[in-house]
Amino acid sequence: AQTVTQSQPEMSVQEAETVTLSCTYDTSESDYYLFWYKQPPSRQMILVIRQEAYKQQNATENRFSVNFQKAAKSFSLKISDSQLGDAAMYFCAYSGGSNYKLTFGKGTLLTVNP
Amino acid sequence: SAVISQKPSRDICQRGTSLTIQCQVDSQVTMMFWYRQQPGQSLTLIATANQGSEATYESGFVIDKFPISRPNLTFSTLTVSNMSPEDSSIYLCSVSRWRKETQYFGPGTRLLVL
Numbered sequence: 749a750q751t752v753t754q755s756q757p758e759m760s761v762q763e764a765e766t767v768t769l770s771c772t773y774d775t776s777e778s779d780y781y782l783f784w785y786k787q788p789p790s791r792q793m794i795l796v797i798r799q800e801a802y803k804q805q806n807a808t809e810n811r812f813s814v815n816f817q818k819a820a821k822s823f824s825l826k827i828s829d830s831q832l833g834d835a836a837m838y839f840c841a842y843s844g845g846s847n848y849k850l851t852f853g854k855g856t857l858l859t860v861n862p
Numbered sequence: 863s864a865v866i867s868q869k870p871s872r873d874i875c876q877r878g879t880s881l882t883i884q885c886q887v888d889s890q891v892t893m894m895f896w897y898r899q900q901p902g903q904s905l906t907l908i909a910t911a912n913q914g915s916e917a918t919y920e921s922g923f924v925i926d927k928f929p930i931s932r933p934n935l936t937f938s939t940l941t942v943s944n945m946s947p948e949d950s951s952i953y954l955c956s957v958s959r960w961r962k963e964t965q966y967f968g969p970g971t972r973l974l975v976l
Contacts, residue, residue: 781962791952793905793967795863839904847918848961849895852904 750775752842754853761830762861768815769825769856771840780844782816782823787855788836796838799823827858835860864889864957866968874974875945882941883971885955890935892960896928899952899970908953911938945975 751774761767773782784796799807799816806814811831815824827834840853865888875881885894894911909917909930917930932938942949952972956965 781964783964785967791899791970791972793954793956793970795964795966798964843962843965847910849907849910850905850956850965852906854904 750777750780750842750844750851752840752851752853754840754856756856757854758857758859760859760861761827763830763832765830766826766828767830767858769827769838769840769858771823771825771853773821773823773840773842775821775842775844777844780842781848782814783841783843783850784812784814784825785839785841785852786834786836787839793839797825801844830860832860832862834858863964863966864891864959866955866957866966868953868955868968868971870971871969872972872974874976877946877975879945880941880943881945881973882939883953883955885938885940885957885968887936887957889959891957892935893958893963893965894932894938895956895965896930896938896940897954897956897967899954901950905954908940911940942973945973947975949973950975 753772780801782799786794811828837855839855842851867886869884896908897905908923909919911932913932929941952970954970955968958965
């Protein structure tokens with residue numbers, strides 16, 4: 749079974765600084781996708797970024813980028829120029845296998861200090 | 863991405879009763895999923911809602927407790943039956959247009975069982 753591990757229960761960052769959230773996963777599949785979702789206090793799950801395993805290039809979305817190390821099964825999220833609105837729970841998720849269902853990590857609570 | 867709505871947004875229920883949660887999408891989608899998020903926890907997949915056939919349940923979840931309907935490609939319901947306080951959670955539906963596509967989430971239903 750696929751597993752997703754987020755080793756940082758909580759992280760904090762100063763406004764305008766950069767922070768990196770860690771995620772590792774375990775799979776025997778060759779075709780899979782990785783995601784970072786954000787869940788603010790409103791509880792809405794919001795897609796931050798998606799990475800296809802077959803792509804070597806790291807995905808980027810504005811201030812958000814990933815460091816995808818396929819051999820190491822590592823998928824970290826870097827948030828640049830952190831803003832107060834980035835404060836949320838961040839979940840790393842894996843999608844693969846026969847039905848591509850999502851498997852989530854336990855989450856990292858990010859606090860942004862003004 | 864699709865616009866997804868859930869009803870109700872929150873509810874307080876008495877133990878032993880049942881609650882049906884609705885998930886409506888503004889466009890046709892192939893895949894619909896139901897997740898549970900217990901307090902302070904990550905998301906756990908309950909089942910995949912299959913259009914025109916019985917839902918596919920994950921280990922630990924059974925149809926008698928969580929019956930699911932999916933009459934068409936834009937609508938699904940999840941019923942939480944014979945509720946106990948342990949069922950107090952956020953229930954979220956998610957959708958994707960195709961099997962390998964990104965899942966997008968509804969706003970969630972916060973359930974408290976007394």
